[in-house]
Amino acid sequence: MVRTMAISNELKWKLFKGLGILxxxxxFILFLFVPLIYxxxxxxxxxxxxxxxxxxxxxxxxxxLENSMMQGLxxxxxxxxxxxxxxxxxxLYQFKFKNVLLTLSYIAFFMPSILMVxxxxxxxxxxxxxxxxGLYGIILVNTAFNAPLIAIFTSSSTDHxxxxxxxxxxxxxxxxxxxxxxxxxxYTYESALIGFILAFIYSFMGFTAPLMIGGTSNYTMEIxxxxxxxxxxxxxxxxxxxxxxxxxLIIPVVIYFVLSSKSMYLSNLSRKKxxxxxxxxxxxxxxxxxLVSLYTLFISIPFFTILYYTLFGSGKLSFSPFLTLFSNxxxxxxxxxxxxxIINSLFFSSIAMFLSIGISLIVLYFAEELTWIxxxxxxxxxxxxxxxxxxNYMFYINIFTNVWPIIVIAQTMVSLPIVSRLIDNSIKMxxxxxxxxxxxxxxRRSDIFFKIxxxxxxxxxxxxxMLSFVMAxxxxxxxxxxxxxxxxxxxxxxxxxxxxxxxxxxxSSASILFVITFVILYIVFxxxxxxxxx
Amino acid sequence: MAKLExxxxxxxxxxxxxxxxxxxxxxGESLTILxxxxxxxxxxxxxxxxxEIPDDGKILxxxxxxxxxxxxxxxxxxxxxDYSLFPHLTVKENIYFGIDNLQLSNNKKESLFNKIIKxxxxxxxxxxxxxxxxxxxxxxxxIARSVVMKPSFLLCDEPLSSVDSRTREELRSELKSLxxxxxxxxxxxxxxxxEGMFMGDKIMIINDGKVEQVSSSEDIYIHPKxxxxxxxVGLNVLNLDNKKIAxxxxxxxxxxxxxIEGHVISGxxxxxxxxxxxxxxxxxxxxxxxxxxxxxxxxxxxxxxxKYIELQ
Numbered sequence: 001m002v003r004t005m006a007i008s009n010e011l012k013w014k015l016f017k018g019l020g021i022l023x024x025x026x027x028f029i030l031f032l033f034v035p036l037i038y039x040x041x042x043x044x045x046x047x048x049x050x051x052x053x054x055x056x057x058x059x060x061x062x063x064x065l066e067n068s069m070m071q072g073l074x075x076x077x078x079x080x081x082x083x084x085x086x087x088x089x090x091x092l093y094q095f096k097f098k099n100v101l102l103t104l105s106y107i108a109f110f111m112p113s114i115l116m117v118x119x120x121x122x123x124x125x126x127x128x129x130x131x132x133x134g135l136y137g138i139i140l141v142n143t144a145f146n147a148p149l150i151a152i153f154t155s156s157s158t159d160h161x162x163x164x165x166x167x168x169x170x171x172x173x174x175x176x177x178x179x180x181x182x183x184x185x186x187y188t189y190e191s192a193l194i195g196f197i198l199a200f201i202y203s204f205m206g207f208t209a210p211l212m213i214g215g216t217s218n219y220t221m222e223i224x225x226x227x228x229x230x231x232x233x234x235x236x237x238x239x240x241x242x243x244x245x246x247x248x249l250i251i252p253v254v255i256y257f258v259l260s261s262k263s264m265y266l267s268n269l270s271r272k273k274x275x276x277x278x279x280x281x282x283x284x285x286x287x288x289x290x291l292v293s294l295y296t297l298f299i300s301i302p303f304f305t306i307l308y309y310t311l312f313g314s315g316k317l318s319f320s321p322f323l324t325l326f327s328n329x330x331x332x333x334x335x336x337x338x339x340x341x342i343i344n345s346l347f348f349s350s351i352a353m354f355l356s357i358g359i360s361l362i363v364l365y366f367a368e369e370l371t372w373i374x375x376x377x378x379x380x381x382x383x384x385x386x387x388x389x390x391x392n393y394m395f396y397i398n399i400f401t402n403v404w405p406i407i408v409i410a411q412t413m414v415s416l417p418i419v420s421r422l423i424d425n426s427i428k429m430x431x432x433x434x435x436x437x438x439x440x441x442x443x444r445r446s447d448i449f450f451k452i453x454x455x456x457x458x459x460x461x462x463x464x465x466m467l468s469f470v471m472a473x474x475x476x477x478x479x480x481x482x483x484x485x486x487x488x489x490x491x492x493x494x495x496x497x498x499x500x501x502x503x504x505x506x507x508s509s510a511s512i513l514f515v516i517t518f519v520i521l522y523i524v525f526x527x528x529x530x531x532x533x534x
Numbered sequence: 535m536a537k538l539e540x541x542x543x544x545x546x547x548x549x550x551x552x553x554x555x556x557x558x559x560x561x562g563e564s565l566t567i568l569x570x571x572x573x574x575x576x577x578x579x580x581x582x583x584x585x586e587i588p589d590d591g592k593i594l595x596x597x598x599x600x601x602x603x604x605x606x607x608x609x610x611x612x613x614x615x616d617y618s619l620f621p622h623l624t625v626k627e628n629i630y631f632g633i634d635n636l637q638l639s640n641n642k643k644e645s646l647f648n649k650i651i652k653x654x655x656x657x658x659x660x661x662x663x664x665x666x667x668x669x670x671x672x673x674x675x676x677i678a679r680s681v682v683m684k685p686s687f688l689l690c691d692e693p694l695s696s697v698d699s700r701t702r703e704e705l706r707s708e709l710k711s712l713x714x715x716x717x718x719x720x721x722x723x724x725x726x727x728x729e730g731m732f733m734g735d736k737i738m739i740i741n742d743g744k745v746e747q748v749s750s751s752e753d754i755y756i757h758p759k760x761x762x763x764x765x766x767v768g769l770n771v772l773n774l775d776n777k778k779i780a781x782x783x784x785x786x787x788x789x790x791x792x793x794i795e796g797h798v799i800s801g802x803x804x805x806x807x808x809x810x811x812x813x814x815x816x817x818x819x820x821x822x823x824x825x826x827x828x829x830x831x832x833x834x835x836x837x838x839x840x841k842y843i844e845l846q
Binding site: 431436438440451456 | 618683
């Protein structure tokens with residue numbers, strides 16, 4: 001009797017779980033697989049051969065692949081060269097503004113790309129250095145984005161090194177090189193490598209930086225997909241390059257997935273509250289002092305430049321550009337009042353945030369143990385924002401009367417891989433014994449999830465929601481591909497103003513995006529936020 | 535009160551396995567599973583709890599097969615070594631977490647709560663969070679949270695190994711008193727043979743996944759079945775005339791009439807007992823005496839066996 005009841009409960013759960021998994025897969029089927037397959041069907045897979053029949057298209061492909069590879073590798077290498085030692089120092093030393101530095105690093109990584117590019121352009125103009133455009137500029141911007149990512153990952157691993165290991169090594173008379181080789185390196189190389197791969201993927205898929213400062217000779221595959229579709233009206237060419245880009249990115253994404261799944265130290269983006277290896281005065285180490293100072297200066301450039309141009313753009317302190325931004329001039333230039341631009345941005349980002357958090361949670365509830373579902377959720381990482389926009393636009397343009405749902409879909413799919421990995425890794429850290437204890441206290445499966453697991457990871461949930469919001473808010477590539485004037489967002493407006501050579505409006509719009517992003521990220525990553533963590 | 539039967543329980547992990555384990559715990563009896571680290575005792579506990587499913591064998595409670603019953607449907611409580619308190623809930627909320635799952639009136643729930651916090655002396659802690667408690671306090675709360683559910687069996691997975699020795703003694707006696715007052719039957723896992731013998735009516739000694747002996751605590755000490763059991767409960771295992779024997783350290787004496795020759799390598803007289811270690815060949819044996827024998831340290835001696843148990 002008991003066994004029959006148990007089997008019937010198990011069957012009910014399996015049925016429920018099956019339906020849940022179906023619900024989880026639905027967004028991927030609808031917004032990734034179906035549009036992708038439709039695009040392939042649309043161009044006819046055999047066309048891929050004919051694409052290479054034209055000499056100029058072969059050239060386009062060769063150039064763009066070479067540029068993507070070059071920018072991906074050089075940016076990842078530069079980011080690693082700066083991020084890894086800085087990460088070790090942040091993890092190793094205790095210094096006064098460490099939390100501020102880490103917060104700045106997070107903000108730099110999650111900063112909207114258009115804002116970063118814009119800030120660097122203005123910074124170099126300010127220094128009267130006009131050779132910033134081209135490959136070096138792209139690498140610089142990509143490094144400003146990705147070095148903080150590698151630094152964060154590395155410092156997080158360094159934080160997890162048991163202090164007893166360091167003390168034991170020192171008591172055994174090991175010198176600093178041996179300690180690094182035998183302790184620091186084995187503990188940190190994995191997360192630094194994950195950061196390196198992500199830096200490569202993001203730079204390979206670069207859109208904003210090569211578009212704004214690269215010039216034609218530095219256009220990546222991502223930009224050529226855009227140009228082929230939007231300027232040459234070559235749908236088949238665009239889809240072919242998009243598919244080839246997906247195929248190329250499969251290998252790094254698989255390596256990223258495997259490494260990040262087994263890495264113990266990237267549980268979440270939170271830091272340990274107590275320092276394991278504290279009270280070392282980093283000022284005594286000149287190298288560390290110089291490196292940290294240079295790094296701080298480097299990642300602060302965008303913030304100070306934008307603040308400077310916003311407040312002193314006209315030569316003296318003035319807020320009048322903001323009044324202009326909200327006047328009819330803007331409506332005349334971009335087609336809608338600026339307040340609508342803000343509303344659009346907030347509205348799309350909010351929906352994208354709820355969708356990505358909701359999908360991540362449903363995945364964890366129904367399919368915590370199913371790796372293949374988790375792989376599906378990381379798949380959008382292979383599919384770049386422009387490709388996501390392209391395939392969804394092609395498929396849904398005939399279904400939706402407006403383009404805004406397609407913008408929301410693309411923004412959701414862009415933030416989903418990062419958000420879901422964050423939540424997944426964080427939930428894995430909840431000790432299994434807590435779950436068993438709750439089960440032994442006759443707690444239902446749903447209560448274990450909602451009353452135990454979610455409250456324990458509440459900080460990561462808040463963090464993930466905010467990050468997802470900020471990523472959607474600053475998303476430029478996909479939105480730029482899809483938008484119509486009625487659905488202009490803040491990042492798109494910055495580009496539009498810049499294209500119209502109206503830099504005052506561009507600065508003002510950039511500063512609004514900067515303020516919103518900075519305030520959210522600062523609240524999330526500042527020290528106070530840790531009070532939320534149990 | 536319930537009867538627990540494990541029949542031929544086996545669990546494989548690659549080339550290593552636990553079992554087959556068969557043991558019956560009659561109504562009112564408690565069992566201690568004793569063994570070194572990695573011997574499979576916690577695995578056995580997890581199988582009883584339902585956290586692990588055995589590859590073979592059955593678990594019966596009062597004759598009912600619960601082998602495949604989900605964890606939450608078993609009438610079993612468990613105390614973990616790491617306490618496993620919900621970190622985001624106060625002590626009160628932790629204890630109520632289980633009570634709320636019982637079909638009882640609010641008054642009844644409150645009375646259960648008040649009774650258990652009084653029994654475990656945690657009245658002043660109820661509004662605190664786990665991170666504000668000491669190890670001993672945490673374990674009291676964990677015990678309260680499990681015991682309040684009045685489970686048929688309380689499984690204890692080395693619950694006192696993370697607390698200091700004084701608190702360990704206190705908690706041990708309080709857990710034992712719960713066996714008498716609340717008639718809670720326990721399956722207690724430990725590697726400390728003295729603690730194990732104190733807690734269980736029956737002792738199961740397990741080594742490398744295999745059951746070495748199951749009997750009463752007294753019987754295990756007087757009639758160890760294997761050299762491992764004798765060694766694990768603190769007896770010296772020696773070879774005498776091609777026979778394996780077990781000798782209590784108190785039954786060995788330094789004397790010229792002794793038949794074993796050895797060298798005293800260390801010793802200490804603490805309060806009223808001398809504990810010494812003698813190297814015999816490659817083996818080190820332990821001696822105990824009520825008189826101070828420190829003068830023999832670093833000297834060759836002869837050891838007399840006053841009494842011994844012949845092993846199979």
